[in-house]
Amino acid sequence: MKRTEMLKMNYExxxxxxxxxxxxxxxxxxxxxxxxxxRLMLGITVSKQVKGSVKRNHVKRWLREMYRAxxxxxxxxxxxxxxxxxxxxxxxxxxLLLVWEKLIKxxxxxxxxxxxx
RNA sequence: UGAGUAAACCGGACAAUCGCGGCUGCAAAGAUGAAAAUCUGCAGAUGAGGAAAGUCCGGGCUUCAUAGGGUAGGGACGCCGGGUAGUUCCCGGUGAAGGUGACUUUAAGGAAAGUGCAACAGAAAUUAUACCGCCGAGCGAUCGGUAAGGGUGGAAUGGUGAGGUAAGAGCUCACCGGCAGUCUGGUAACAGGCUGGCCGUGUAAACCCCGUCUGAAGCAACACCGUGGAGAAACAAUAGUGUGACCCGCACGUUUCGUGGAGGUGGCUUGAAUCCGGGCGAAAUCCCGGAUCUAGAUAGAUGAUUGUCCUCGACAGAACCCGGCUUACAGGUUUACUCAGAUU
Numbered sequence: 001m002k003r004t005e006m007l008k009m010n011y012e013x014x015x016x017x018x019x020x021x022x023x024x025x026x027x028x029x030x031x032x033x034x035x036x037x038x039r040l041m042l043g044i045t046v047s048k049q050v051k052g053s054v055k056r057n058h059v060k061r062w063l064r065e066m067y068r069a070x071x072x073x074x075x076x077x078x079x080x081x082x083x084x085x086x087x088x089x090x091x092x093x094x095x096l097l098l099v100w101e102k103l104i105k106x107x108x109x110x111x112x113x114x115x116x117x
Numbered sequence: 118u119g120a121g122u123a124a125a126c127c128g129g130a131c132a133a134u135c136g137c138g139g140c141u142g143c144a145a146a147g148a149u150g151a152a153a154a155u156c157u158g159c160a161g162a163u164g165a166g167g168a169a170a171g172u173c174c175g176g177g178c179u180u181c182a183u184a185g186g187g188u189a190g191g192g193a194c195g196c197c198g199g200g201u202a203g204u205u206c207c208c209g210g211u212g213a214a215g216g217u218g219a220c221u222u223u224a225a226g227g228a229a230a231g232u233g234c235a236a237c238a239g240a241a242a243u244u245a246u247a248c249c250g251c252c253g254a255g256c257g258a259u260c261g262g263u264a265a266g267g268g269u270g271g272a273a274u275g276g277u278g279a280g281g282u283a284a285g286a287g288c289u290c291a292c293c294g295g296c297a298g299u300c301u302g303g304u305a306a307c308a309g310g311c312u313g314g315c316c317g318u319g320u321a322a323a324c325c326c327c328g329u330c331u332g333a334a335g336c337a338a339c340a341c342c343g344u345g346g347a348g349a350a351a352c353a354a355u356a357g358u359g360u361g362a363c364c365c366g367c368a369c370g371u372u373u374c375g376u377g378g379a380g381g382u383g384g385c386u387u388g389a390a391u392c393c394g395g396g397c398g399a400a401a402u403c404c405c406g407g408a409u410c411u412a413g414a415u416a417g418a419u420g421a422u423u424g425u426c427c428u429c430g431a432c433a434g435a436a437c438c439c440g441g442c443u444u445a446c447a448g449g450u451u452u453a454c455u456c457a458g459a460u461u
Contacts, residue, residue: 058434061419066421069135
């Protein structure tokens, strides 16, 4: 299985924020920007509305795990940035996963496995 | 048994599957490359805290400044002894305050160098003073003596008792307090004794005085590499470089020095280290011997799922590294001690 490619530099993030299309929900914001090549790159960031570095880190891990679970169903050729926003106390991984699945369909980057087979 | 004091420690556990960081080893299958190597692959062990936090002190380390020394100014600290690389930290002790007690708290030098302040109340808040009183003189107005008592205040000119007196007063005496001198004990802070003598408030977390210490900035420090770009020098015109097997053709001046933006590499984990054993000491700490290597990321690694168990899980995430302080914290364990009660 292919390793997830991460966005690293600050300018890469800024490029996606400025030129990408964003899809907003209560818990997450997704920025999408098409790429010239066929790679799929991911950036994860969490808003400071989530207090405390422990909680922020935890949300980041959820987002990464969530992406990993659905990576094979996402269209290639895009830069994605997922932003974690304010989360109520009873949030857990499963709730986030449901939100995420809705979000990728809405953003029209949901490509079921046919692309790979 | 109940209530409490002090110290030390732990900070959900186990199993399975998938996933992540750097490390070590293997493999040579795939990709890049001239090579070294890098990525991918497989295996292995390993991977956040007691506060990682606040960034409040003290260092190491680095750069800048600086011949050496002193003074002023600024800042910090302030009972004594010991510990330490060092501190405002730690340990032990002294004084003071609190608690029945175990024990706790303590910015604890100087008010006899000087200045300031002390609201309201009160007669009076410091080279001051007499409101109600008390006593004496006087018919009285008033004058003189006094600071026991009342009253004000956070604080009122040592306190209690006796003598003394017109009434009173350290005026005198005893004890207590405080001051000065001296002796004894203690390394010292200080404690105790003796003698003299009766001494005018508090505030230095007000200025100040005395003593001690004191360059500045921080890993985004700093060192190295550095496509591009700015600069300098040298060389060349049938040359050189790239493309290519070669020629033609096409494109471009080339090389060196050097400054350094983006970016990269180092700094980056072996250290006042951890564990075990022994020793000096009342303790902090120190000494000796043995063993171990225990995160090193850079959009920043610990997560998800399932199952079992319990007390049902708090505060909370390394970012150069140590020592200390402070603050946050569900619940639990151990040891020592105190008070009250019960039983023997």
